[in-house]
Amino acid sequence: xxxxxxxxxxxxxxxxxxxxxxxxxxxxxxxxxxxxxxxxxxxxxxxxxxxxxxxxxxxxxxxxxxxxxxxxxxxxxxxxxxxxxxxxxxxxxxxxxxxxxxxxxxxxxxxxxxxxxxxxxxxxxxxxxxxxxxxxxxxxxxxxxxxxxxxxxxxxxxxxxxxxxxxxxxxxxxxxxxxxxxxxxxxxxxxxxxxxxxxxxxxxxxxxxxxxxxxxxxxxxxxxxxxxxx
Amino acid sequence: xxxxxxxxxxxxxxxxxxxxxxxxxxxxxxxxxxxxxxxxxxxxxxxxxxxxxxxxxxxxxxxxxxxxxxxxxxxxxxxxxxxxxxxxxxxxxxxxxxxxxxxxxxxxxxxxxxxxxxxxxxxxxxxxxxxxxxxxxxxxxxxxxxxxxxxxxxxxxxxxxxxxxxxxxxxxxxxxxxxxxxxxxxxxxxxxxxxxxxxxxxxxxxx
Amino acid sequence: xxxxxxxxxxxxxxxxxxxxxxxxxxxxxxxxxxxxxxxxxxxxxxxxxxxxxxxxxxxxxxxxxxxxxxxxxxxxxxxxxxxxxxxxxxxxxxxxxxxxxxxxxxxxxxxxxxxxxxxxxxxxxxxxxxxxxxxxxxxxxxxxxxxxxxxxxxxxxxxxxxxxxxxxxxxxxxxxxxxxxxxxxxxxxxxxxxxxxxxxxxxxxxxxxxxxxxxxxxxxxxxxxxxxxxxxxxxxxxxxxxxxxxxxxxxxxxxxxxxxxxxxxxxxxxxxxxxxxxxxxxxxxxxxxxxxxxxxxxxxxxxxxxxxxxxxxxxxxxxxxxxxxxxxxxxxxxxxxxxxxxxxxxxxxxxxxxxxxxxxxxxxxxxxxxxxxxxxxxxxxxxxxxxxxxxxxxxxxxxxxxxxxxxxxxxxxxxxxxxxxxxxxxxxxxxxxxxxxxxxxxxxxxxxxxxxxxxxxxxxxxxxxxxxxxxxxxxxxxxxxxxxxxxxxxxxxxxxxxxxxxxxxxxxxxxxxxxxxxxxxxxxxxxxxxxxxxxxxxxxxxxxxxxxxxxxxxxxxxxxx
Numbered sequence: 001x002x003x004x005x006x007x008x009x010x011x012x013x014x015x016x017x018x019x020x021x022x023x024x025x026x027x028x029x030x031x032x033x034x035x036x037x038x039x040x041x042x043x044x045x046x047x048x049x050x051x052x053x054x055x056x057x058x059x060x061x062x063x064x065x066x067x068x069x070x071x072x073x074x075x076x077x078x079x080x081x082x083x084x085x086x087x088x089x090x091x092x093x094x095x096x097x098x099x100x101x102x103x104x105x106x107x108x109x110x111x112x113x114x115x116x117x118x119x120x121x122x123x124x125x126x127x128x129x130x131x132x133x134x135x136x137x138x139x140x141x142x143x144x145x146x147x148x149x150x151x152x153x154x155x156x157x158x159x160x161x162x163x164x165x166x167x168x169x170x171x172x173x174x175x176x177x178x179x180x181x182x183x184x185x186x187x188x189x190x191x192x193x194x195x196x197x198x199x200x201x202x203x204x205x206x207x208x209x210x211x212x213x214x215x216x217x218x219x220x221x222x223x224x225x226x227x228x229x230x
Numbered sequence: 231x232x233x234x235x236x237x238x239x240x241x242x243x244x245x246x247x248x249x250x251x252x253x254x255x256x257x258x259x260x261x262x263x264x265x266x267x268x269x270x271x272x273x274x275x276x277x278x279x280x281x282x283x284x285x286x287x288x289x290x291x292x293x294x295x296x297x298x299x300x301x302x303x304x305x306x307x308x309x310x311x312x313x314x315x316x317x318x319x320x321x322x323x324x325x326x327x328x329x330x331x332x333x334x335x336x337x338x339x340x341x342x343x344x345x346x347x348x349x350x351x352x353x354x355x356x357x358x359x360x361x362x363x364x365x366x367x368x369x370x371x372x373x374x375x376x377x378x379x380x381x382x383x384x385x386x387x388x389x390x391x392x393x394x395x396x397x398x399x400x401x402x403x404x405x406x407x408x409x410x411x412x413x414x415x416x417x418x419x420x421x422x423x424x425x426x427x428x429x430x431x432x433x434x435x436x437x
Numbered sequence: 438x439x440x441x442x443x444x445x446x447x448x449x450x451x452x453x454x455x456x457x458x459x460x461x462x463x464x465x466x467x468x469x470x471x472x473x474x475x476x477x478x479x480x481x482x483x484x485x486x487x488x489x490x491x492x493x494x495x496x497x498x499x500x501x502x503x504x505x506x507x508x509x510x511x512x513x514x515x516x517x518x519x520x521x522x523x524x525x526x527x528x529x530x531x532x533x534x535x536x537x538x539x540x541x542x543x544x545x546x547x548x549x550x551x552x553x554x555x556x557x558x559x560x561x562x563x564x565x566x567x568x569x570x571x572x573x574x575x576x577x578x579x580x581x582x583x584x585x586x587x588x589x590x591x592x593x594x595x596x597x598x599x600x601x602x603x604x605x606x607x608x609x610x611x612x613x614x615x616x617x618x619x620x621x622x623x624x625x626x627x628x629x630x631x632x633x634x635x636x637x638x639x640x641x642x643x644x645x646x647x648x649x650x651x652x653x654x655x656x657x658x659x660x661x662x663x664x665x666x667x668x669x670x671x672x673x674x675x676x677x678x679x680x681x682x683x684x685x686x687x688x689x690x691x692x693x694x695x696x697x698x699x700x701x702x703x704x705x706x707x708x709x710x711x712x713x714x715x716x717x718x719x720x721x722x723x724x725x726x727x728x729x730x731x732x733x734x735x736x737x738x739x740x741x742x743x744x745x746x747x748x749x750x751x752x753x754x755x756x757x758x759x760x761x762x763x764x765x766x767x768x769x770x771x772x773x774x775x776x777x778x779x780x781x782x783x784x785x786x787x788x789x790x791x792x793x794x795x796x797x798x799x800x801x802x803x804x805x806x807x808x809x810x811x812x813x814x815x816x817x818x819x820x821x822x823x824x825x826x827x828x829x830x831x832x833x834x835x836x837x838x839x840x841x842x843x844x845x846x847x848x849x850x851x852x853x854x855x856x857x858x859x860x861x862x863x864x865x866x867x868x869x870x871x872x873x874x875x876x877x878x879x880x881x882x883x884x885x886x887x888x889x890x891x892x893x894x895x896x897x898x899x900x901x902x903x904x905x906x907x908x909x910x911x912x913x914x915x916x917x918x919x920x921x922x923x924x925x926x927x928x929x930x931x932x933x934x935x936x937x938x939x940x941x942x943x944x945x946x947x948x949x950x951x952x953x954x955x956x957x958x959x960x961x962x963x964x965x966x967x968x969x970x971x972x973x974x975x976x977x978x979x980x981x982x983x984x985x986x987x988x989x990x991x992x993x994x995x996x997x998x
Contacts, residue, residue, distance in 0.1 A: 007885030007903050023814045023884075030804040037800050040775060045793060048714070050784045056976040056983070057780040061720030061773065070720065070772050077768045081761040084811050089754055091813030096750045112588065150747075155582040156680060158745065158820060162886035162899070165817045169746040171681065172581060173674020176747040189899050193820040193888045195575045196582060197589055198501040201892040255542040255622040262614045262648065269652020273689075277656065277671075277682055285677070361667045365677045368669035372659055 009163045012184040012209065016165040018091045025087060029080055095166070099179045102147035104140060110150070110157035110170045113199030115190060119219065132222050136205040141215040142185050150176040158194035161207055169194060182209040260409045264416045267380075271420055274376070275427065278369045282431070291366040292432035294359060296350055300429040303346050304421065310339035311418045314388070318411040321395070321404055329407065330396035333388050336414070340385045347378055373424055380417045384410065452552075454544035455958050460530035461851065462551050464844070467521035468925070470513050470558060475918050477510035482875075486904075486911035488895040503892035504573035504589075509561070511576025512598070515698065516605050517558055519832070522840040523701040524609065524647070525554070528616045528640045530851065534949035535637050537625025537966045537988065539959045542618040546611055553608035560601035567593035575890060577691070580672030580683040584664040595665050603658045606651050613644030625948070625988070627968035632987065634947050634972040635718060635725075639704030642728050643697045646735065650693035657686035681746060688739035696735050698832065700728070702839025706792040707774060708972075709846050712945045713789035714781025715983050717973035720773040727766035734763040744812045745819045753812050760810040767803065771796075782976070782983075786943070787861035791842035794869050795834045802830030805880065820890075823883025829876045837868070841924070848928075849942050853954040854935030860927040867920040874913035878906040940993075944984045947972045951991050966991035 004027065011020055047053065061067055107118040107126045117138045121130030126149075140146045150159055152172040160167045161180065168178045192203035210218060282288055317332035354367075361371040387410045394400045400407070453459060476494075483490075484498040491497045498506065529547065533540055541547045564571035571594040574583035578598075586592035620633065620641055660671040661683065670676020672683045711718045718724070740748060740756040774796060783789065805827040808814050818824065841864075848856050887900050894900045894907065941950035948968070952960050966988030976983045 004881055004884055006881060009886050009899070019813060019817050022811065023808065023817065026808050026811060026814060030807055034800065034804055037775070038797060041793070041797055044775070044779050044781075045783060045785075048778065048781050048783050050782050053780075053782045056715040056782040058717065058976050058978050059719060059776070059780060060717050060973075061776060062722060067720055067723060070723070070769060070776070073772060074765055074768050078761075078765055081764060081807070084807065085757055085761055088757065088811035088813035091816070092750070092753060092757075095813075095816060096753070155588050156579055156746075160820070160888065162817075167745050167816050167819055171674075171747050173680065174747065189886075189897075191886075191888055191897075195504065195579070195890040198504060198573065200504070200890065201500050201896060204896070255618045258621055259543065259614050259618045262617060263611075266610050266614070266648040266652060269649060270655045271652075273653030273656030273686060274659070276653075277660070277686070280682075281679070361663060361669045362676075365670055368660075368663060368667075368671055371667075372663055372669075376659065 010184075011163065011165055012182050012186070012188065013164045013166070014181050014183060015091065015095055016163070018094070019165045022084075022087050022091055026084055029084070095180075096168075096178075099147055099177045100145060102179055103144040105147045105149065106138070106140070107149045107151065108138075108159060108170070109153065110159070110192070110203075111153040112155065112197050113192070113203040115192075115203070115205040117205075119222075129227075132219060132226060134222060137208065138190060138205060139208045139210055139215055139218050140182060141212050142182050142209050145179060145181045147177065147179050150178060155196050156194050157192050157196050157203070160191045160193035161188065162191065163188040164207070167193060185209050185211055256405055256409050257412070260412050264413070267416065271373075271376075271423070274369075274373055275423060278373065278427065281365060281369070282427075285366070288366040289431065289433045291364065292428065294354070294357070295370070295429050295432070296353065297429050297432075299346050299350050300425055303343050304425050306339050306343045306346070307418050307421050310336045310343070311415055313339065314411045314414045318408045321400065321407045326395045326398045326400055330392050333392040333395060333407075337385055337388050337392065340381055340388070344378060344381060344385075347374065370428055373428065377417070377420055377424060380420070384414050384417050388414070452548060454540070454548045456529045456533050456541045456544065456547060457851070457956060459547050459551050460526050460528075463521040463525040463529060463554070466551075466555060466558065467518050467526060467840075468928075470517040470521070471921075473562075474510055474513040474518055475921065477506045477513070479915060479918055480506050481510060482911040482914040484892060485894055486908040488893045498892070500892035501570075501573065504575070504890075505571050507890060508572050508574060508576050508598075512561065512602070514832070514836070515576065515694070516602065517554075517561070519698045519836045520605070520609055521554065523698055523836060523843075524640070524643055525550070525612055527636070527701055527705070527843055527847075528612065528644065530847065531949060532616050532619055532637055532640060533623070534850070534952060534956060534960060535634050535947055536620055536623065536628050537948050537961070537968065538619060538623035539961060539965075541615050542623055543615050546615050550608045550612040550615070553611075554605050557601045557605040557608065560597050560604065564594040564597040564601075567597065570594050572598035577687060578661065578683070579687075580661065580664070580678075580680050581674070584661055584670075584672045584678075584683075586665070592665065596662065599658050599662045599665065603655060603662075606655055606658070610648040610651055613648045616644045617641055625965050625968055627988075628948075629968075631722075632968055632971045634704075635707045635721065636701075636704035636947075638725055639700040639702075639707075639728070642732060643700040646693045646700070646732050647697045650690045650697075650736070653686045654690035657683055657690075681743075681748060684743050684746060685739070688742045689736070691742065692739045693732075693735045695831070696731065699835045702795060702835045702842070703728075703770060703774075705839050705843045705846070706795050707777065708947070709788045709792045709842055710774065710777045710781075711973050711975060712846075712943050713786055713792070714778045714783050715975045716777060716781040717971075717975055718773070719776040719779075720769075721973065724770050724773050727769045731763060731766040731770075734759060734766070738763055741810055741812075741815075744815050757810060757812050764803075764807075771800075771803070787856070787858060787865060788842050788846035790862065790865045791838050791845060794865060795838040795842065798830060798838065798869075798872065799834040802827060802832075802834065805830060818883065820888055821883035822879045822887045822889055825889050826876045826879035826883055829879075833872060833876070837872075841865070841868075844928070846943075847949070848931070849938030850949055850952070850954050850956070852932050852935070853938055854931055854933075855938050855942065856931045856935060857927050860923055864920060864923040864927065867923070868917065871913050871917035871920055875910050875917050878910045882906050882910075941986075946970075946974055946984055946987050948987055951986060951988060951993060953993070962991075962993050964992065 011017055105120055109116040115136055117134045118126050119132040120126050121128045150168060150170040152170045154172060157170040159170050164180045166180045168176060186209055188207040190205035190207050192200060313332045314336045317329045320329035320332060359367050361368050391407055391410060394403055480492055480495055480498055483492040484503055489497060569591045573589050573591055582588050583595060663669040664671050670678040672678045672680050707718050738759045741760045744753055808818055809827060845856060845861055882903050885903050938954045940954055948966055951966055967990055968987045970987055972987055974985055
């Protein structure tokens with residue numbers, strides 16, 4: 001049971017640490033309660049078995065003296081709960097409330113059962129000829145804030161980057177804005193995390209976190225591929 | 231609901247194992263049924279109102295509804311409710327024959343409501359206004375259709391009671407007349423919500 | 438009083454209006470459907486451990502079949518096992534007996550409720566035989582996937598699924614109305630509300646929660662039906678609809694629904710704890726008050742299922758707060774449960790084992806819910822196997838530990854014979870072990886980023902480090918399913934061969950133990966019991982007996998002559 005985090009993927013964004021520490025914090029608190037309660041249960045079952053405790057005590061729990069401990073305990077629970085909530089809200093606000101000033105804008109188009117990533121042209125337009133479409137491969141420059149505009153052409157999908165710790169549903173009929181950043185060059189995973197039909201299980205893509213130079217090179221290569229030379 | 235609280239603290243004895251203790255259980259049952267039904271219509275109307283807020287252009291669609299027939303239907307339903315209440319009073323006074331006549335009028339008015347509704351539907355279909363035309367029409371047909379099924383259910387219940395009452399044979403079913411009347415009022419109240427929300431919120435207001 | 442001799446086979450066993458027979462029908466239906474649900478669970482686990490290898494008794498679980506299977510597993514286990522087993526069966530059997538009534542307020546409505554449920558089950562299963570196969574959009578039926586056949590290729594199956602759900606929802610509401618009216622109007626003399634056992638209280642709480650929550654989902658079901666049949670676009674953005682509306686309607690119902698499946702078990706566990714710890718339930722009034730608060734709050738937490746959907750992000754914080762507040766009443770109830778057995782005199786009979794097992798395992802489900810209720814942590818954990826593990830740690834203890842507790846405890850009253858104690862104990866121990874072995878690894882797998890509802894994990898190289906955990910969970914699940922045959926054998930063979938049960942084998946106070954085992958049609962002798970005390974007068978000081986029945990003056994059939 002102490003291996004809960006054994007397979008937790010390494011975080012690669014500026015906020016992945018915040019999310020992880022929130023999860024660790026909740027794990028610590030709930031872990032304490034788990035041990036306390038299960039311990040108490042085992043103690044009670046052994047201590048108050050019929051052979052150890054032939055006569056039960058008549059307690060109705062209708063007197064303040066009896067229930068004040070319940071109330072006190074619940075007060076502690078509520079305080080801890082709010083503590084968790086405050087910590088959680090911070091992460092939430094940072095990541096989901098609004099998109100900060102970003103360096104790169106990318107439009108993510110989800111459809112059964114593919115991801116397409118559209119890079120805007122120099123004027124920032126996604127629908128011009130000069131916009132670049134990358135199929136199932138998302139390249140982002142390391143250390144830069146990336147703004148993703150999520151759209152779906154059919155059903156609900158979900159844009160999940162496990163290593164980045166970003167998850168956002170992609171709804172048809174609307175554009176959802178999200179952002180993330182990265183701090184480590186490498187190849188990572190993109191998963192669809194909402195059942196979207198019989199091909200759902202194959203709806204994967206790859207996240208390439210490149211250094212600036214590789215990123216620019218890749219874009220030039222992609223341009224050549226799409227437009228056949230400069 | 232007064233009868234309900236009166237049985238609190240079990241100050242009564244039920245020795246009859248065959249079923250409900252008089253009308254109290256039935257009345258409570260119908261009230262709970264109605265409260266459950268309210269949540270269904272609340273879910274639908276709530277969704278409709280939310281959509282409506284984001285789609286002011288639905289007012290134009292609403293203008294295609296036949297407000298005259300809608301008003302006629304409202305009158306029909308209100309009148310039928312009046313007669314149903316009279317029928318319930320007549321049973322309480324022990325006059326089943328009179329009650330049967332009143333229920334017959336209720337049924338006739340209810341059927342008239344459905345016939346008018348049928349004409350409305352027919353006219354709308356002929357203009358190509360099918361449920362799939364757009365979401366306004368989807369809501370319109372779903373809400374009025376569901377309401378219509380409730381009317382139909384009520385009519386079946388009243389007809390059964392009428393068939394018994396006209397032969398003076400209501401017997402144990404006496405209490406059911408008032409209960410059916412209660413349900414019938416609920417069906418009417420639903421229409422009182424549907425009518426303004428669907429018909430009257432239209433382009434240029436209610437004219 | 439008894440009218441048994443008037444009954445033909447058809448009216449006694451099939452179209453029965455006797456609450457006890459209807460209860461048994463619901464129980465059998467739940468067990469039969471559990472066989473389906475369990476088989477689908479096996480197929481799901483098989484595919485996750487041994488992708489693309491033919492599963493025994495089935496063949497290769499292809500992705501399209503996998504989607505069907507997960508959908509039906511969820512639908513069946515929640516609506517066709519959970520609700521009959523925890524709501525309809527105990528409410529029908531126990532409510533009249535525990536309040537001292539001869540039957541339900543509306544026996545024919547009761548019969549109708551069962552047969553509607555039965556037809557709903559048939560509709561669901563019949564979807565296997567229509568073109569396109571059964572629905573494959575997940576048990577949550579998220580639109581637009583569920584709203585149009587163009588996305589899944591399933592048309593008739595989806596329609597049947599919606600009709601089946603609508604029908605069982607209506608049937609369950611009608612049942613709930615019946616239970617509530619029965620308790621309000623038909624309590625025996627002296628059975629004041631404070632003397633009504635908590636089992637009945639919680640069954641009522643479940644019924645009330647259900648019929649207050651079911652309206653919006655029925656409304657949603659009608660819309661979904663129109664989308665599928667008439668080509669409307671309530672949930673299709675291409676036609677001006679709104680997919681999130683479905684999720685709001687669904688979860689407005691869905692969260693209270695979880696409590697519908699959880700409340701009855703709280704009642705069983707509390708009543709059973711009191712009997713086998715020989716102690717009054719601790720803080721009875723506190724528990725009832727907390728339940729009322731929990732019901733009220735359960736209607737304003739639904740959006741915590743939708744944090745990652747793109748709903749207005751500023752609305753998330755209020756929902757996170759209500760979610761946290763709802764932990765308060767449940768924490769109170771949980772502590773009261775612990776304090777009920779504390780200082781008791783515990784005998785570890787099978788029903789008590791299930792009750793204790795529930796306390797031990799549900800705790801995990803409750804605590805792991807905190808991870809998901811914290812919106813920040815939910816960003817990562819939403820939709821992973823962590824969620825699967827979490828809700829199986831809440832639903833399995835509620836439905837099965839609670840259900841088995843009830844069956845074990847009331848079996849003597851239902852069939853007049855005792856279950857085999859050794860078999861029942863072995864069944865509990867193995868179920869407890871294999872349940873934990875099945876679902877505990879899934880927390881680790883989920884933390885590793887494995888997402889739910891994928892048919893082929895071998896396609897995801899990032900999951901290969903924990904493939905051994907998936908295999909372990911699968912083998913445990915197979916053992917868990919196999920273990921249930923012990924129960925089925927015990928359940929059916931004890932009906933004939935079990936030891937004859939005494940009237941009151943546990944020396945319990947509540948009224949049902951005064952009736953014959955099994956109780957005759959009409960339940961009671963010529964005179965109804967008259968209640969003079971509460972249900973939990975165990976181990977009162979200065980008394981020789983450690984219990985006394987709620988209706989000491991009741992003579993039973995004896996005076997019948």
